Amino acid sequence: MSPDQRWRDPHAAPGARLDLSPAPGAAPFGLQVLAQTRMETRLLLRNGEQLLLAIVIPVLALVGGVAAAGRLDLDLGDQPVDVLTPGVLALAGLSTAFTSLAIATGFERRYGLLKRLGASPLPRHGLLLGKIGAILLVELVQVVVLGTVGFALGWQPDADVPAALLALVLGTAAFGSLGLLLAGAVRAEATLAIANLVYLLLLTGGGVVFPTEEYGALGPVLEWLPSGALGEAMRAALTHGSVDGRSMLVLLAWAAVAALLTSRTFRWE
């Protein structure tokens, strides 16, 4: 079967009669959310720039970071890969929940997709759940890929897995809300520029990949940012097998404030 024929109904010659009589109704809510999750995940994984952000850059950051730490004889307290892998996992969460989500949503608004879905049976909270589902699926792929690369580089985690998952979920909530706040407030092009700029700034100076204590006087400030908090919480959970309660609370507070602001300001058109 050629790829072309796959899309063709063999019984439907042009002009074949369709039963157009009204039979309206919404699909069950769960199936709608599933369809939306599936669609958003496929589109995200098909988009080259998004893949660069989701997979390629974090892998390069991990491999490059470990190589640089070895060459510069950087003292991170532990084996560099043990410190850097949780940090890069935090970076991956940031890129998917914030940068990818903001850019995708900004252009969905611009292209009228949000309006089209607004006229469909899918309620707005269903759309939101679909997006969350897609983010979590992509993060799962990221964790598998980056974990594998980490182990290949000699990563020996001292892991509190539930704490790491909680940190990732709280970080996703915080950055996802911030991403939607941005996408709902400014033009798509501005969202693209700002989301990428913020990503670069946090990647280099946000306390995500490297521990906040490496930043000297800036460190204590970074611990109050969602980037530093997510990085610290992931390192605590995966490098020392402990729960960083304060960082978790910082993430929760950012998530709550950003979600509240987003619900007040988000424009669908």
Add this chain to the structure above:
Amino acid sequence: MPVPSPAVEINGLVMRYGATTAVDGLAMTVDSGTITAVLGPNGAGKTTTLETCEGFRRAQAGTVRVLGLDPRKDRRALLPRIGVMLQDGGAWSGVRALEMLHHVARLHAHPLDPAALASRLGLEDCGRTPYRRLSGGQKQRLGLALAIVGRPELVFVDEPTAGMDPHARRTTWDLLRELRAAGVTVVLTTHHMDEAERLADVVHIVDRGRVVASGSPADLTADGRTLEDVFLDVTTRSGT
């Protein structure tokens, strides 16, 4: 399924944007099972009126009932029952045409077969083409397919044949007539007088936010004038 008659009932609708009054006390009725064309110059308030019926905008004054429901308060009950064709856009730029149609079909309980619908609209050859690479006419046909794939009782189509070649226009007209024959109510806006004349049971001409003439194409042109003459006579030149 019993449908309350009329399908759309608008009374005294007023919509303002800042200092501009887009809709100024508009009243209009659409009978079930008809094709009703809404004509008017650019900026006459057609799209705003449609978007109020579709629940995108809240009526600032007056009442709007669609299938007997309030488009804002009863939005969740209403949306599965209506189909909306947007004037442009409405898809991810990277989504394939048929993939988008399948997606919207999955949001409905008893959708049409997406492949058969695409074939009916001559979209089978661009089923795997990303949305951003579709021609204007293909985007229009996909937009129509997205509006009817959920088997609605009532469809709103905003300039359905803009940018279409004559073949695609005929295909679209045939489909709209078939929808009517199947019991679907169709409300369309258009700038093409021939489209309104050939398709519509009833024509409403809107100018500066009010309906200024209504009737069947035959009634409106009973004195021997063309529909375009009538249109030019009852409407004002738009600034846009």
